[in-house]
Structure formats: C-alpha cells, structure tokens
C-alpha cells in the first residue's frame with residue numbers, strides 16, 4: 090500500500106472531522122428547530138385560546154412526564170451517553186424557546202386584542218409581574234399607583250386583564266343586564282361547590298334562592314335573639330376594658346365578635362373567642378391561609394397548582410384544614426336537632442330535597458357553603474367594623490352626632506337603627522373610603538365584548554374592578570377622598586354616580602348577606618356609641634392602621650388601639 094504523506098493524512102482527518110461536526114451541528118439544529126416548531130404550534134394551536142388555570146397542575150405534570158419520555162427515548166436510541174442527553178436537551182430547549190417566544194411576541198405585539206390599552210410592559214407579558222408586585226399583599230397600593238401612572242379609565246395589568254377605573258365600571262360589569270360573568274378567580278374552591286364560587290349562571294341561579302331565603306330580612310328577624318346575645322358579650326367585654334381604663338385592640342375584639350356571631354347564626358354555636366379572649370385555632374389557620382390570596386389571587390393557575398400538587402405546603406395546608414374544619418361544623422350541625430333556627434337549617438332543608446340519589450352533589454354544596462358562610466360572612470363584616478370604629482375615633486364630632494340620634498332609642502331595634510341618617514351616613518362613608526374588597530371584584534367580558542362609555546373592551550378579557558379607586562373618583566363623588574357622611578342624606582348633590590359605591594356588589598350576584606351585615610353594623614355601632622365615648626389610645630394616631638393594611642382579597646387593616654369611656 091502506497092504510503093500517504095503525513096500532510097495528506099492530516100488533511101483527510103480534518104475533512105472527516107469537519108464533516109462529523111457539521112453533521113452534528115445540523116443534527117443539533119434540526120433537533121432544536123423541531124422542538125421550536127412544536128412549541129410554536131402548541132401555543133398558536135392550543136394555548137392561545139381559552140382558560141388553562143384548571144388544567145395548570147395537569148399541564149405541569151404532563152410536561153414533566155414528556156421531558157422524561159424524551160430523555161428515555163433518546164437514551165434508548167443512542168444508549169446512555171452524553172449525546173443522548175444533549176439530544177434530549179436540544180429538543181426540549183427548542184420546545185421551550187418556541188413556546189415562550191411565541192407567547193412573548195404575541196402578547197407584546199400590536200395584534201393582541203388588548204394592545205391599545207396602556208400598562209407596564211412586563212404586565213403584558215405575564216401575570217408573574219403582578220404576583221411579584223403583590224408579594225407583600227398590597228395589591229390596593231399597586232392598583233392605586235397604576236392609576237396615577239397611567240391616567241385614564243383602563244390599565245392593562247396582565248396579558249388578558251384590565252384594571253377598570255371607569256366611574257360606571259361597577260354598574261356595567263356587575264349591574265342588572267350585564268353579560269359579564271365571574272372570572273377564573275371563582276374556580277378557587279373547586280371541587281367543592283359554593284354560591285360565591287359558581288361561575289355557571291344557571292347553576293348559580295338555582296342555588297341563589299336558598300341563600301336569599303336564609304338571609305332575607307324575615308329570616309334575620311328569626312336570628313335576632315342570637316344577634317342580641319353576641320352583642321351583649323361584646324358590650325360586657327368593652328365595658329370591662331372601659332372600667333379598667335384599658336386600651337382595646339379593636340381589630341381583635343371586633344374580629345372575635347364577627348366570627349363568633351357568624352358561628353352562632355350559621356351553625357348555632359359560636360367559636361368562644363370573645364369569652365376566652367383568644368383566637369380559635371381554625372380561624373387563626375384561615376387568617377394565615379389568606380396570605381396566599383394576597384400574593385397569588387391575581388394568578389389562579391398558581392393557586393390551583395399549589396392546592397393540587399403541593400397541598401402539604403404550609404399556607405395551602407392551612408387553607409385546606411380550615412375548609413375541613415368548616416365541613417366538620419356542618420356535619421356536626423346536620424347530626425343535631427336545633428330548636429332555634431339558623432342559616433344551616435335552610436341549607437339542610439334544601440339538601441334533604443336533593444335526597445340520597447344526589448348525595449355527592451348535596452354534600453359538595455353543603456361543604457362549600459359551610460366554608461362560604463363563615464369566610465364571606467365574617468371576614469368582610471369584621472374589617473368593615475374596624476374601619477367604622479377607626480372613623481368614629483378620628484371624627485369624634487360625627488360620633489357625637491350619632492349619639493344624639495341614638496341616646497333615646499332602643500339600639501337593638503332593627504327597624505329603628507335602619508332609619509337613623511347620620512349613623513347610616515357614617516357607615517356608608519367608612520365603607521366607601523375603606524372598602525373591604527379593595528381590589529377583590531373581578532369579571533370576564535362576554536365573547537362579543539363590552540362598551541364602557543366610548544371604549545370597547547374585547548371579549549374574554551378579565552376585568553379587575555378596584556373599589557379602592559372607583560369609590561373615591563372625583564367624577565363619581567364631590568370631594569371624593571373626604572369623609573362627609575351628610576352626602577348620604579342631606580347633601581345628595583355630592584353623589585354624582587351612585588353605583589360607583591357598591592360595597593356589596595350589584596346585580597344578580599350581589600352579596601347574599603347584605604342585610605345581615607348591615608344589620609350587625611348598625612346595631613353594634615349604635616349600641617356602643619350610645620354607651621361609650623370612643624377615642625384613639627395614647628400614642629395611637631391611626632397611621633400604622635392604614636399603613637400596615639394588607640389586601641388579601643378582603644382588607645386586613647393594621648392594628649388599632651382605642652379607648653372606650655363610659656358615658657355618664
């Protein structure tokens with residue numbers, strides 16, 4: 090065999106090495122490209138349409154499985170080797186790049202249906218931006234700041250979500266005749282059913298009548314003895330503090346009262362918090378679990394992943410344990426006969442109608458509504474109370490005006506307190522300036538879209554309707570940021586858009602417990618103002634109370650210390 094010169098050998102070896110490298114590079118590129126095309130197709134063909142939060146846990150799980158299968162497949166093809174692993178990485182890397190580039194470009198592009206609405210660039214890309222902004226549970230400040238930064242009626246706060254600051258926003262999105270429906274947020278409690286968390290309108294309508302019956306003014310009168318009992322415990326506790334000249338942490342006392350009262354109305358048994366002057370463990374769990382909502386309520390897919398894949402994580406566990414506690418309360422109530430009527434009596438009566446053949450659905454409704462009645466009934470009324478008492482301490486002249494109204498009347502008479510103008514003006518004004526659902530109302534536009542004045546909002550857009558901004562708009566209320574109770578009775582000209590104040594929502598899905606909540610607010614405020622002078626405790630100025638407020642779907646104000654002094 091002729092001997093090849095060394096140089097020729099070298100050249101030939103470089104040539105083949107080059108060929109191998111370019112083949113490898115082509116292979117690499119084609120793997121990457123194939124992955125990217127699949128990623129692109131999956132976005133444009135599937136994920137671009139509809140809602141995916143309910144499937145989020147399954148999607149995450151199936152993507153993990155698919156990644157493992159891709160590795161397995163490549164290892165089977167080329168044996169366990171760096172090449173097999175790098176092939177798998179390349180395909181998966183291509184998929185991820187294709188999928189996310191397509192999502193990113195689309196969301197930032199002028200072709201997106203919400204492209205004309207202003208808002209932070211990162212908010213357009215992903216809801217993770219909003220989640221990050223809410224990491225300290227202060228969504229109300231985020232939403233207020235955005236309103237200042239982007240003056241106008243709308244700000245884009247997510248890829249397909251708008252914050253609406255229009256003075257008619259609540260009326261258009263919630264009012265009678267609206268075609269907007271509840272947003273993805275209301276899938277939070279699934280698989281349990283509950284009136285609040287029911288998106289399907291027909292199902293909602295069918296369930297609503299039980300709640301309407303259980304919380305009608307006629308039924309509330311049946312709970313009057315229970316209400317009076319709880320108010321008496323509260324009065325006694327406040328009187329003890331007044332006699333001892335002790336400051337009262339009003340948040341604790343009024344939260345204990347409201348949860349105790351709700352336990353009593355709902356299941357015929359309070360939580361004993363006022364008597365024992367300490368938090369019940371289940372309510373404590375619930376309040377810890379709320380921090381989940383402070384950060385994640387704007388991204389339901391994260392909450393769904395948390396509940397389904399990480400139910401053992403501390404906050405998710407607190408939430409699930411709190412639900413289990415409420416379910417147990419309902420089971421306990423179902424197995425006892427009560428001589429006095431309570432809210433559960435109505436639910437149990439309805440459950441009996443469903444009978445054994447529908448036992449699964451019946452149990453789900455009972456469980457879901459048991460949680461709702463405690464959570465929606467207490468964690469809303471309690472902060473309303475705290476804000477009202479903050480206003481009474483801050484505006485003592487208004488407290489005195491209420492005193493003039495109540496000093497000669499029976500403050501436990503529902504019909505009487507309903508008609509007292511300044512009492513009701515103060516309650517309304519406190520709820521307007523300090524809404525208990527500061528950013529908690531959201532809706533989805535119908536497929537054909539909705540007009541807000543002259544602006545068209547396209548279909549399937551999630552809307553956030555922040556009461557913390559809308560109810561103070563100058564276009565809705567004259568001197569909108571000031572506390573003026575008279576606007577609700579003697580100065581109606583100071584209200585330009587009455588539906589910009591909707592503390593209980595509007596329309597078909599308005600608060601079912603509106604009457605009960607207002608009754609409690611009126612009776613308790615009138616009773617305590619009649620008996621006590623209320624002021625800030627020494628060293629208290631109410632600043633930390635507002636500064637430390639968290640927005641965890643419901644407002645969780647900071648600590649407030651008050652002094653109660655018995656009127657002589």
Ligand code: HEM
Nearest residue numbers: 284285465466469470473592593594598599600601602606
């Ligand atoms: C001051 C106290 C309260 C406030 C500010 C309040 C506020 C609200 C708001 C704004 C909504 C509508 C949410 C939406 O449209 O997305 C609502 C719904 C609801 N609330 Fe209340 N609420 C209070 C007290 C109560 C009480 C005491 C109960 C019951 C015991 C209750 C039970 C419900 C229920 C069941 C719904 C759902 C209604 C439906 O979807 O048909 N709420 N509440």
